[in-house]
Amino acid sequence: MRKVALAGFGLTEFNKDDTTIDSLMLLAIKALFENTPNLGQKDIEVVLTSTNDNSKYLSSIVSEISGIKPKISHSVESLCNSGANSAISAFSYIASGLADVALVVGAERFDSPGLVLEWDKSRGQYKHPIYWSSMFTKSHVRKYGTTKEDLAIVSAKNHKNALDNPYAFFKKTYSVDEIMNSKNLTEDIRLLDCSMPCNGSAAILLASEEAIKKFTDIPVWITGIGQKTLSAGFTKNDDLTSMESTIDSASMAYKMAENKPTDIDVAEVHDAFSICEIIEVEDLxxxxxxxxxxxxxxxxxxxxxxxxxxxxxxxxGHPLGATGLAQIVEIGQQLQGTAGRRQISKAKIGLVQNMSAAATSSSVLILQR
Amino acid sequence: MRKVALAGFGLTEFNKDDTTIDSLMLLAIKALFENTPNLGQKDIEVVLTSTNDNSKYLSSIVSEISGIKPKISHSVESLCNSGANSAISAFSYIASGLADVALVVGAERFDSPGLVLEWDKSRGQYKHPIYWSSMFTKSHVRKYGTTKEDLAIVSAKNHKNALDNPYAFFKKTYSVDEIMNSKNLTEDIRLLDCSMPCNGSAAILLASEEAIKKFTDIPVWITGIGQKTLSAGFTKNDDLTSMESTIDSASMAYKMAENKPTDIDVAEVHDAFSICEIIEVEDLxxxxxxxxxxxxxxxxxxxxxxxxxxxxxxxxGHPLGATGLAQIVEIGQQLQGTAGRRQISKAKIGLVQNMSAAATSSSVLILQR
Structure with missing residues (x-):
């Protein structure tokens, strides 16, 4: 398997304006070109778009408006796990030798059709993701005594961290009390326990070992990959206190990278709801x-x-198709040492966990400086 | 690059009933399992779905209803070129070493949102594909003197060939005169010059050299791959008498396979309209x-x-997301020598050409017994 590394990235601000999906992607690609001075349109052999938007032929549209004429070009969708899927697909094109340089761009709008599990007829009125997160929360509370305050701390921490992220949707902190007293959406979940749908786009450039020299002196290698899809409907899970697909994906990724959890210096985990981060740090x-x-x-x-x-x-914020790629961008910056006020000291090995729909599917990537 | 071969396939009849997209896929997967006696659900590490349908999380839904728990799983969309894109993506997962066995299933319904180029605002009222095919036809007629009868012969030939295809949408032949006298849709195109939207699904199983032994004694190797996306809007073409993306894709595929056009014993080309086949046999x-x-x-x-x-x-018939995969199934059967009354004698090397939207993107695969 040929080595593949992150060669560049671009982000847009996450917000709720009325930008179209193709324009969001173009903005992230523009930022990627600005961040990668030696990159020319002709270098790019693969353009993959990651989104839940209903647009057709989006990868060709985005290629055309970006001045790129790729060999390989299509859209990838797997709900919230689309971003990692598209990145791993681009990885495989390069690792196999079919291509040397791939651009992957994800975007979503705040009104995405991927936000509600409309496909799951068996959910009745309980199609909104708050219902599965509510079930996860209740199960974890019952089995492990996790408290309302524990949940609020996830949200307080992540809002605090987001203050140093210039692209973040939220620009303010909340106290643990404010979060605990925010609007009850279900018996188990409050408004500030939830990630928010928003607009946003993230683009990454992946390159082979030969090609990467042109683009960066600080390649971040993708050394571990794990993925698992267990089902579509989440009531297949026997145990709602863990995420089996994340456990499986992490196991594959650690094995491929020859790493163990204690090797990880920094991680992006998929906190769609506060309970998710608590379960994920356990399952990883x-x-x-x-x-x-x-x-x-x-x-x-x-x-x-x-x-x-x-x-x-x-x-x-959580622009579905962009999220997995924005997570990869963050770990890339951390391992390159360019994360500014968010920088984890001496970070050498990082992990990304991206998942969909009550962790019915998960992806885990391990990246290394 | 690891070798990858076609290890099995399944088809549904192409028709216009009211089957849902997930059920269509399930039917093709069921046929694939029936055709591949040693295949178990646990063998399958990748499930890719190819469609223009707006369904979300379709690869997970189809995996669940098929009893498969894959590692890698997502949907792929690139209009009519989705099928080849998904097959080549699965190829790369295996060629890279990320997986050994991949299931790719494509399906479409007759009322697919991919049938009209709604995304192309610049087309005004001319968004239906008959307008680009009309422009191709007029250009080829002017430059090369191609006649209305030449066009009708493509349709007459393909309706005749379809009589021996038990899954075909059309079950009858038409005379050249009947085709020439069918309803005029534009000045250049008649109703029987067009492929018809319909329901249909096609599934293929790809496997690595190590894995394939379990599934078939007659592997059909994918030896050449070429892909090119030039644009989304088709008025970027300077010359509407050829398909530049097909020329580029064919050149890459021939080079990778170390073949030339005269080596090809049998080919599936993307005759969305009669003019397409005439241009494609030239450009290939x-x-x-x-x-x-x-x-x-x-x-x-x-x-x-x-x-x-x-x-x-x-x-x-042309169920968009299934078409590229149905083309691969046909070449697979031809090279295995199992094509029945359609069998080309001594076929050893075959070619598939799949394309989208006025050949703004194309894929070419070369397969070899």
Whole structure:
């Protein structure tokens, strides 16, 4: 397998204006070109677009308006896990030798058709993601005694981290009390336990070992990949206190990268809801099962940004098709040492966990300087 | 690059009933399992779905209803070129070493949102594909003297070939006169010059050299791949008498496979409209430029099924996301020698050409017994 590295990236601000999906992608691509001075349109052999938008032929549209004539070009969709899927697809084009340089751009609008699980007829009125997160929360609370305050700390931490992310949707912090007293959406979930749909786009450039020299002196290698899809409907899970697809994906990624959880210096985890981060830090091996709350509390109290330094989905906003790619951009910047006020000292190995629909599918990537 | 071969396939009948997109895919997957006795759900590491349907999370839904828990799973869209894109993506997962066995399933319904180029605001009222095919036709007629009869012969040949395809949408032949006298849709195009939207699904199984032994004794290797996206809007073309993206894709595929046009024993080309087949046999190097009509006339008169043996899109129907995969299935059967009454004698090397939207993007695959 040929080596593949992150060669460049671009982001847009996450907001709720009325920009179209193709324009959002163009803005992130423009930022990527500005960040990558030696990159020319002719270098790019693959253009993949990641979104839940209903647009057709979007990768060709975005290629045309960006002045790119790629070999390989299509759209990738797997709900919230679209971003990691598209990045791993681009990885495989390069790793196989079919291409040397790939551009992957994800974007979503705040009114995305991917926000509600309309496809799941068995959900009845409970199609909104708050219902699965409510079930996860109730299960974890019952089994491990996780408290309302533990959940609020995830949100308080990630809003605080997002203050140093110039692209974040949220621009303010909330106290643990404010979060605990925010509007109850279900018995288990409050408004500030949730990530917010928004507009946003993130673009990454991947390159082979030969090609990357033109674009950066600080390549960040993708050394581990794991993916798993268990089902579409989340009631297939026997145990709603863990994410089996994340456990499986992490196991594959650690094995491929020859790493273990304690090797990870910085991680982006998919905190669609506050309970997710608590479960994920457990399932990725950063905390013992049932002790995720203690790890998150400790990070919050010591102002350690190791988990979700850009503010996670809760602080940064969650433009579905862009999220997995924005996570990769953050870990890329952390490992390059260009994360500014968010920088984790001496970060050498990072992890991205992206997932969909109650973790019925997950992707885990390990990146290394 | 690891070797990748076609290990199995399944098809549904192409028709216009009211089957849902997920059910269409399930039917093709069921047929694939029936055709591949040693295949178990646990063998499958990749499930890619190819469609223009607006369904979200379709690859996970189809995986769940098929009893498959893949590692890699997402939907791929590039209008009519979705099928080849998804197959080549699965190829790259295996060629790279990320997976050994991949299932790719494409499907479309007759009422697909991919049928009209709604995304192209610059088209005004001329968004229907008949307008680009009308421009191609007029250009080729002017430059090379291609006649209305030449066009009708493409359709007559492909309807005749489709009679031996049990899955084809059309079940009857038309005389050249009937086709020439069918309803005028534009000055250049008649109803029977067009492929018809319909329901249909096609599934293929790809496997690595190590894995394939379990599934078939007659692997068909994918030896050449070429892809090119030039634009989204088709008025970027300077010359509407050829398909630049097909020329580029064919050149890459021939080079990778170390083949030349005269090596190809059988080909599936994307005859969305009759003019397309005439241009494509020229651009793929099977006929001199401007002489595509003579090749097609000769095939028709000698009952030679070398080009579009299953009846092409015109005879078989055109369920967008399934088409590229159905083309691969046909070439697979031809090279395995299992094409029944459609069988091309001693076929060893085959070619698939799949394209989108006035050939603004194309894919070419070369397969070899």
């Amino acid at each position: 091996g950063f905390a013992k099962k049932g002790k995720g709350n203690e790890l998150v509390r400790d990070l919050y109290e010591t102002n350690d940004k190791k988990i979700n330094p850009r503010g996670g989905l809760i602080g940064s | 190097g099977f006929a001199k430029k401007g002489k595509g009509n003579e090749l097609v006339r000769d095939l028709y008169e000698t009952n030679d099924k070398k080009i579009n043996p299953r009846g092409g899109l015109i005879g078989s």
